[in-house]
Amino acid sequence: MEAIGLTRGIAISVRDVTKNYRLYPSHKERLKEALHPFRKRYHEEFWALSGVSFDVCRGQSVGILGRNGAGKSTLLQLIAGVLTSTSGKISVAGRVSALLELGAGFNPDLTGRENVVLSSTILGVPEKEISGRVDEVEAFADIGVFFDQPMKVYSSGMFARVAFANAIHVNPDVLIVDEILGVGDAKFQEKCYSKIKSLRDNGVCILFVSHSTEVIQRNCELALLLEGGKVVQYGPADAVVATYHDLLYGSLQSGNQRQPASPVESTEVTQETGNIAQESELRELLDGGGKLLYRRFSYYNPYERRFGNGDAEIVDFLVAAEGKLHFNVLTGYETLTIYLKVRFHQDVEAPHIGWAIASPEGVVIAGSNTVMKNIFLPLVRAGDIWVYAIKMEPKLCGGEYFLNVGVGRTHKESWIFLDNRRSLIHLSVATSEQSSGFIDVPSSCVVASEPRNHA
Amino acid sequence: MNSATNYLVSLYRGRRIIRALARREVVARYAGTLFRGAWEVVNPVVTVLVFWFVFSFAFKVRGPAGIPFILYFVTGFLPWMFFAEGLGRGTQGVVAHGFFIKKMVFQSELLPFVYLSAGAVTHGLLLILAFVVLLTNGVSFAWHWFQIIYYFITLCAILLGLQWLLSAVNVFNRDLGQGVSVVLNILFWATPIVWVVDGVVPDEYRWLVSVNPVYYVVEGYRGSLLYHEPIWNHWQQGLYVWGLALVLGVIGAMVFHRLKPHFADVL
Numbered sequence: 137m138e139a140i141g142l143t144r145g146i147a148i149s150v151r152d153v154t155k156n157y158r159l160y161p162s163h164k165e166r167l168k169e170a171l172h173p174f175r176k177r178y179h180e181e182f183w184a185l186s187g188v189s190f191d192v193c194r195g196q197s198v199g200i201l202g203r204n205g206a207g208k209s210t211l212l213q214l215i216a217g218v219l220t221s222t223s224g225k226i227s228v229a230g231r232v233s234a235l236l237e238l239g240a241g242f243n244p245d246l247t248g249r250e251n252v253v254l255s256s257t258i259l260g261v262p263e264k265e266i267s268g269r270v271d272e273v274e275a276f277a278d279i280g281v282f283f284d285q286p287m288k289v290y291s292s293g294m295f296a297r298v299a300f301a302n303a304i305h306v307n308p309d310v311l312i313v314d315e316i317l318g319v320g321d322a323k324f325q326e327k328c329y330s331k332i333k334s335l336r337d338n339g340v341c342i343l344f345v346s347h348s349t350e351v352i353q354r355n356c357e358l359a360l361l362l363e364g365g366k367v368v369q370y371g372p373a374d375a376v377v378a379t380y381h382d383l384l385y386g387s388l389q390s391g392n393q394r395q396p397a398s399p400v401e402s403t404e405v406t407q408e409t410g411n412i413a414q415e416s417e418l419r420e421l422l423d424g425g426g427k428l429l430y431r432r433f434s435y436y437n438p439y440e441r442r443f444g445n446g447d448a449e450i451v452d453f454l455v456a457a458e459g460k461l462h463f464n465v466l467t468g469y470e471t472l473t474i475y476l477k478v479r480f481h482q483d484v485e486a487p488h489i490g491w492a493i494a495s496p497e498g499v500v501i502a503g504s505n506t507v508m509k510n511i512f513l514p515l516v517r518a519g520d521i522w523v524y525a526i527k528m529e530p531k532l533c534g535g536e537y538f539l540n541v542g543v544g545r546t547h548k549e550s551w552i553f554l555d556n557r558r559s560l561i562h563l564s565v566a567t568s569e570q571s572s573g574f575i576d577v578p579s580s581c582v583v584a585s586e587p588r589n590h591a
Numbered sequence: 592m593n594s595a596t597n598y599l600v601s602l603y604r605g606r607r608i609i610r611a612l613a614r615r616e617v618v619a620r621y622a623g624t625l626f627r628g629a630w631e632v633v634n635p636v637v638t639v640l641v642f643w644f645v646f647s648f649a650f651k652v653r654g655p656a657g658i659p660f661i662l663y664f665v666t667g668f669l670p671w672m673f674f675a676e677g678l679g680r681g682t683q684g685v686v687a688h689g690f691f692i693k694k695m696v697f698q699s700e701l702l703p704f705v706y707l708s709a710g711a712v713t714h715g716l717l718l719i720l721a722f723v724v725l726l727t728n729g730v731s732f733a734w735h736w737f738q739i740i741y742y743f744i745t746l747c748a749i750l751l752g753l754q755w756l757l758s759a760v761n762v763f764n765r766d767l768g769q770g771v772s773v774v775l776n777i778l779f780w781a782t783p784i785v786w787v788v789d790g791v792v793p794d795e796y797r798w799l800v801s802v803n804p805v806y807y808v809v810e811g812y813r814g815s816l817l818y819h820e821p822i823w824n825h826w827q828q829g830l831y832v833w834g835l836a837l838v839l840g841v842i843g844a845m846v847f848h849r850l851k852p853h854f855a856d857v858l
Contacts, residue, residue: 157856213855216696217696218692218693218694218695218696218855220852220853220855221857232696234694234695234696236693236694241690241691241694241695241697242690243690245613245619246615250615254611254615255695257607257608257611257695258608258691258695258697259695260613263607413714414845514602
């Protein structure tokens with residue numbers, strides 16, 4: 137953790153850093169290995185990080201992306217100086233303030249005030265500055281009388297407020313935030329992000345872990361993508377987020393689509409292969425081939441929830457955006473077509489199809505069905521296989537969405553679910569500059585009246 | 592040598608942290624319970640009373656040279672209690688502060704000082720009680736009483752190295768805590784706290800008693816408070832104990848320094 141050897145302007149320098157954990161089947165093996173006369177190995181090695189190198193300048197903020205277990209938190213803990221790297225060198229200029237987890241270093245038996253005083257002391261804030269600092273934290277956290285209550289009675293939101301307020305009010309040179317801002321309410325989050333922005337403007341270097349690519353794109357100019365403990369990409373946030381999406385939802389042709397070089401050519405190629413693929417796969421679905429086509433696409437969510445009485449079965453499905461079956465991240469403005477292949481095991485006089493778009497939290501943003509839309513689908517017989525196409529133009533804002541689809545029928549004015557598949561399809565929409573929230577509602581603003589001159 | 596100097600400097604710089612954590616430790620011990628920490632004092636007082644009753648009335652044990660057993664026992668038991676508590680709590684120190692070590696850049700090598708300072712508070716309270724008992728039992732005040740400050744510091748020096756060593760190893764092998772309480776139990780009876788050396792231990796085995804550094808401190812407290820005996824009467828023993836403390840301190844600091852980078856991985 138020394139600042140020696142850092143070029144001026146560089147706040148964090150990480151050079152070829154490796155972190156390896158020894159995994160023992162149990163504590164017994166750890167002891168056995170320590171005492172073994174012939175140094176027999178009882179551990180498995182796990183490389184949490186290998187060969188990681190990058191620099192961050194003062195005033196830059198870097199988002200760290202990667203799947204669960206990619207090594208994000210380990211990297212932050214190394215930079216914070218909590219963990220020690222197995223090899224390599226990490227240099228950080230100035231004071232590091234790390235918010236590694238909710239309630240970082242807080243004792244639940246002490247009050248918020250006592251904890252803030254204690255952590256200021258440990259972080260080395262001079263004694264005469266502490267009381268002023270505690271007042272600032274109290275004002276920022278804004279949790280009223282709870283500040284003088286033991287932290288064990290706090291709600292998780294209050295905890296996050298005090299923890300965040302505490303982390304930013306030590307005048308850090310480097311601020312490390314590991315995925316905790318999700319806890320506070322929207323207003324407090326907004327306050328945190330604007331505070332982060334002002335810290336950045338004052339030259340504080342910020343490292344950020346978040347699973348929300350939107351948050352990273354909004355708050356960071358740079359991003360670092362980790363996969364399996366290695367750096368996949370380090371560069372402008374937008375480009376790295378795109379690679380991250382490829383990694384998460386990557387289609388069969390992922391890879392060369394997103395190369396910035398000669399964009400015209402690559403679009404053409406994509407379109408062509410897209411059309412061919414669409415035709416063959418859609419034809420297969422319509423012709424009733426036995427293959428399960430949805431398995432070829434990454435939008436299928438294996439953690440879907442499925443229920444129904446089993447009289448019908450959604451056996452296969454495809455999604456097309458603007459007629460194309462192969463897509464990664466949507467702009468949100470595409471026309472979506474969902475093809476459902478349904479096998480019926482019973483005669484159904486009037487089958488209904490339903491659909492909905494939901495947020496990752498399960499909130500239905502928009503939904504409808506053939507009954508509400510007054511669409512009458514023809515009678516089906518047991519053993520029939522039908523393919524239905526649902527068409528929608530949702531105009532989605534940036535974020536992650538899930539589609540629910542279902543087949544049902546009405547019986548004495550109530551719904552009977554034949555096969556309902558919640559969160560079946562996962563769609564990822566790129567952040568747009570035009571709107572925020574879930575749905576881009578057509579909206580505008582004009583001057584309605586100009587000021588009159590009273591003079 | 593340079594790194595050793597750095598180590599000492601970092602300890603000195605950490606004195607504010609020690610004070611803050613020790614205060615917290617004291618508050619936690621005294622404020623957590625209904626009777627506002629009365630237990631911290633009540634517990635040893637009751638122990639003293641039980642031992643006094645059993646040994647004085649049931650076993651008819653007498654102190655040397657006609658000193659009442661209660662005085663002989665109290666003056667030996669107080670430093671022992673500080674030692675036993677310091678070792679027991681100190682061994683768990685790093686593990687108990689795991690939430691700091693995992694989440695913050697924290698100088699865990701300061702922890703022994705935290706436990707020593709917090710223990711000193713209880714020790715001070717009990718000493719005041721002991722003074723009352725001494726004065727009401729006909730022992731007169733003498734300047735020798737101030738010598739217990741020296742003996743207390745000696746005891747802290749012994750504990751410091753042991754706490755570094757044990758608290759670091761305890762992170763990797765939690766059985767150690769149990770082992771320490773067994774050893775403390777044996778050591779309690781191996782130290783002349785409730786029994787008198789003269790007439791119990793044959794002369795050829797005396798060295799076995801004096802190997803134990805706690806014996807020096809226990810006898811030192813008694814010498815100062817009861818017999819009004821100056822420190823230099825036992826200078827060879829003192830030299831041995833300080834040498835031992837120094838060796839333990841260096842070994843403890845080295846082991847701690849070596850194991851510290853791995854704490855956050857294991858906690």
